[in-house]
Amino acid sequence: MDACIAHRFIAEGAQVVITDVLVDAGHTTAAELRCAFIQQDVVNEARWTEVIAEVEKRFGALHILVNNAGILGPMDAITPENTPLEAWKRVFAVNVDAVFLGCRAAIPAMRRAGSGVIINMSSVAGLLATPYATAYGASKATVRQLTKSVAQYCAQEKLKIRCNSLHPGIVRTPLWETHVEEEARQRGVSVAACIAEAAAGIPLGDFTLAEDVAAAAAYLASNDARHVTGAKLVVDGGVVGCDTFASYLKSTQPNAWGSP
Numbered sequence: 131m132d133a134c135i136a137h138r139f140i141a142e143g144a145q146v147v148i149t150d151v152l153v154d155a156g157h158t159t160a161a162e163l164r165c166a167f168i169q170q171d172v173v174n175e176a177r178w179t180e181v182i183a184e185v186e187k188r189f190g191a192l193h194i195l196v197n198n199a200g201i202l203g204p205m206d207a208i209t210p211e212n213t214p215l216e217a218w219k220r221v222f223a224v225n226v227d228a229v230f231l232g233c234r235a236a237i238p239a240m241r242r243a244g245s246g247v248i249i250n251m252s253s254v255a256g257l258l259a260t261p262y263a264t265a266y267g268a269s270k271a272t273v274r275q276l277t278k279s280v281a282q283y284c285a286q287e288k289l290k291i292r293c294n295s296l297h298p299g300i301v302r303t304p305l306w307e308t309h310v311e312e313e314a315r316q317r318g319v320s321v322a323a324c325i326a327e328a329a330a331g332i333p334l335g336d337f338t339l340a341e342d343v344a345a346a347a348a349y350l351a352s353n354d355a356r357h358v359t360g361a362k363l364v365v366d367g368g369v370v371g372c373d374t375f376a377s378y379l380k381s382t383q384p385n386a387w388g389s390p
């Protein structure tokens with residue numbers, strides 16, 4: 131999904147820098163997209179300062195930040211009963227600490243630029259109960275609250291910096307496909323059956339595409355959203371809006387959640 135968002139921003143005329151802890155994969159993706167790549171571990175506090183400084187050096191200013199790093203956590207230890215504290219802390223480090231560090235590093239840079247937009251990737255899991263994805267859901271809910279606080283702070287400081295959260299539904303990323311395979315194995319059913327059950331829980335009848343999320347991100351970053359801040363934009367085929375996912379969870383082993 132990262133590459134899809136970057137591709138859409140490039141198509142809109144943006145100069146894009148992607149970052150990743152995986153250097154080879156990052157360089158490959160950047161070459162395919164014809165954009166810049168900087169190596170980064172998003173949980174490394176000092177590295178955020180270095181990356182922002184490098185962006186300003188290369189391009190003059192930072193105008194948009196998309197905080198999109200995220201992990202689901204272990205699939206075999208995800209309930210309130212059996213989630214290890216170490217796993218909980220790791221999920222929060224990537225899904226929450228990194229978003230905070232990104233916002234904290236971006237605000238001064240956008241202050242220097244005169245304006246800016248921060249988009250924090252949350253999930254429908256941050257808006258609904260997640261008994262079988264406890265740490266993940268809690269982390270994504272935290273991202274939502276953090277987003278509102280950042281938006282309010284920037285507005286009160288008159289910084290012309292908008293901050294919104296984006297909440298995808300189930301996107302068939304490689305991570306989600308791996309999850310479905312594990313769920314099918316645990317339940318003793320086919321992968322196709324798990325996929326069909328997940329699709330049946332979406333009112334519009336099909337999965338969210340990475341392109342759908344990229345389009346939403348492009349809107350939030352654009353001048354069309356100039357008066358939108360502190361908002362949550364849900365892109366999930368009606369799951370949250372139609373209040374249907376809870377019934378879906380009751381009918382399956384509820385381990386599947388949207389892409390991080």
